[in-house]
Amino acid sequence: MTNARQLDPSLLDAVDVFAGLDKPGRDRALNAAHWRKLAAGERAFEQDQEADAFFVLEVGRLKVTQVTPEGQEIIVRYIGPKEMFGCVAVCGGLAYPGTATAVIDSWALGWTRRSIGELAQSYPQIALNAMRTMGGRLKDTQARLREMQTERVERRIAHGIARLVAQAGRRVEGGILIDFPLSRQDLAEMTGTTLHTVSRTLSAWQALGVVELGRQKLMVRDPHALAVIAEDLPASRPED
């Protein structure tokens, strides 16, 4: 693997899984890592493939997807800089549960299953950190499950976008822009609906001035209004 990028010691600074590690620990972790470049559209790993590596994204954006036996695709989550991915399988020891695809050109640090295992052996803190992250993901997934079970489409879309705003929102003139290309189809696969319904819903919101739309582009003009929809607050009920 070409080390086209330097292994700067600060790379692991904000990475949760290596939090609390001393200097020698981080150096050792960095020395065991290799760079992996992922051009937009390229895959870090695929569903059901043997889980042989664990990654931390440094630059870019990935989406993790699963396909059903019927061939329908759903988006499990988006991964941003400093987030880890491919962790579940390496810990559990089986195959990757999903496919990780770069949405824009990205750079990730990778560790083989063996080297991350050795590191965790020497630094138990790593296992505890990983556990904390997995706990967070489990909670997050349960929240989405709860939304799917109890909420109508419009609220689910609002929640999905709110999540993206928190994770990948960039303040720009006039609102908050989702910082990577995002199609109506992507939103549909995140929220369990169809691109048609997403398109209709977003068009209605645009007419109300809540969002501004473009091709694979989404800007939230009025985050408060979005929250009102997501939480189904009675705020601006025209009547009753």
Place this chain on the structure above:
Amino acid sequence: MTNARQLDPSLLDAVDVFAGLDKPGRDRALNAAHWRKLAAGERAFEQDQEADAFFVLEVGRLKVTQVTPEGQEIIVRYIGPKEMFGCVAVCGGLAYPGTATAVIDSWALGWTRRSIGELAQSYPQIALNAMRTMGGRLKDTQARLREMQTERVERRIAHGIARLVAQAGRRVEGGILIDFPLSRQDLAEMTGTTLHTVSRTLSAWQALGVVELGRQKLMVRDPHALAVIAEDLPASRPED
């Protein structure tokens, strides 16, 4: 806490989280544990309460539920003997994400957050085991999310029942019985539908001889037929 039951060393034998521990380790774990009796309907902990303990169920059956801000309840999972619960929060350090309620009279072993932390410190294997379990739960939850997003109600109910059969099915004369009281409402809260739709669906299945129904009782007569519905396979001949 009354130790109404003995602390038999074999209690931890089949408990995943303590797998691979040597004899002194298990003894130490057992000595730090306390018994907790849960009468049917009683709660081990409640949603948003501070997470101060971690449990392993020894006898009985629990359900973990969450309520939405609107007051709608969903069932996150059922817990059977030798399964751990309350782990997420203790690891992550926050509040319990759901409420654990005994469905039938139950006995659990409990550890305070402090004592389980000390144990994990001394026996890193515990953290690894917990991580493996959480990985499994995450995968399971993602599978349910995928089902909710891509499947119609009938298939979701079939999947839900299949999961219960695997977890709590008891072979009896004429089929496999779900081993605890389970109402139509419970099934609805597991699969994201209403008790009405569950009732209609089950009635139809009963007419086909797939299941046999009773008050809070469900027996699967034809597991294969159920699998056919769950996987949406082409309807096959009875003698296939």
Place this chain on the structure above:
DNA sequence: CGTGTTATTGATAGATCTCAAAGATGGTGG
């Protein structure tokens, strides 16, 4: 035997998917 819970069943309305077609958009190559 009354009472509360649980379950069944019918009718209806509404949300959302499906099918269909046309309209934008941005990149590419001539």
Place this chain on the structure above:
DNA sequence: CCACCATCTTTGAGATCTATCAATAACACG
């Protein structure tokens, strides 16, 4: 620089699933 093409998006109409409303029935328990 422009035309063309693949993709992405919008919008309409109809079909369908499922929730909701409503009423009754079955069951368990004291």
